[in-house]
Amino acid sequence: METVLCSARVADIKDIHALLLKAADKGRLLPRSLADLYRHTRDFYVLKEQDGRLIGCCALSVVWEDLAEIRSLYVCEEARRHGSGSLLAKACMKEAQAMGVGRLFTLTYETGFFARLGFRETDKDVLPQKIWADCVHCPKFPNNCDETAMLCLL
Numbered sequence: 274m275e276t277v278l279c280s281a282r283v284a285d286i287k288d289i290h291a292l293l294l295k296a297a298d299k300g301r302l303l304p305r306s307l308a309d310l311y312r313h314t315r316d317f318y319v320l321k322e323q324d325g326r327l328i329g330c331c332a333l334s335v336v337w338e339d340l341a342e343i344r345s346l347y348v349c350e351e352a353r354r355h356g357s358g359s360l361l362a363k364a365c366m367k368e369a370q371a372m373g374v375g376r377l378f379t380l381t382y383e384t385g386f387f388a389r390l391g392f393r394e395t396d397k398d399v400l401p402q403k404i405w406a407d408c409v410h411c412p413k414f415p416n417n418c419d420e421t422a423m424l425c426l427l
């Protein structure tokens with residue numbers, strides 16, 4: 274299957290929103306509002322089929338000096354296990370490195386996937402900027418968060 278990896282355009286946001294809603298329904302990712310996604314259009318990479326259908330997305334979000342996050346990584350089920358997730362995550366890793374970010378983290382259920390990309394499990398306490406900016410607004414905060422924090426030194 275031929276796919277194209279590119280930076281998201283505003284016209285992609287409704288499709289990204291629909292993709293992330295699917296993941297949220299399955300409890301794999303937190304849902305994000307359209308307003309939030311439009312504000313963060315420049316964070317996103319998208320993967321499309323030749324006919325333009327969106328099959329995956331991933332965002333790189335700068336959190337602090339020397340700290341960024343990979344978030345909203347999703348590949349639609351029928352397109353998985355062909356390297357698409359790795360392609361999207363690696364695009365974010367490369368950009369973070371190019372920006373001079375030294376530490377990249379993610380909160381995830383997919384620990385094996387991220388371990389293969391060089392991420393290692395870490396304590397959420399080493400990510401205070403994430404906790405106080407985002408996690409405090411999450412319905413699972415503080416006692417019911419079941420995601421694993423993983424960190425990669427770039």
Ligand SMILES: CC(C)(COP(=O)(O)OP(=O)(O)OC[C@H]1O[C@@H](n2cnc3c(N)ncnc32)[C@H](O)[C@@H]1OP(=O)(O)O)[C@@H](O)C(=O)NCCC(=O)NCCS
Binds near residue numbers: 343356359379383385
């Ligand atoms: C995690 C996720 C993005 C991975 O997407 P993907 O496109 O399947 O990723 P890849 O194909 O790069 O790698 C997935 C697996 O397929 C394997 N794989 C890659 N190319 C392959 C190929 N050509 N043939 C067979 N297997 C292959 C990889 O080794 C990897 O193995 P693993 O399952 O043991 O980790 C996807 O499962 C997903 O969207 N999950 C739900 C949302 C989620 O949990 N996101 C992460 C939160 S941050």
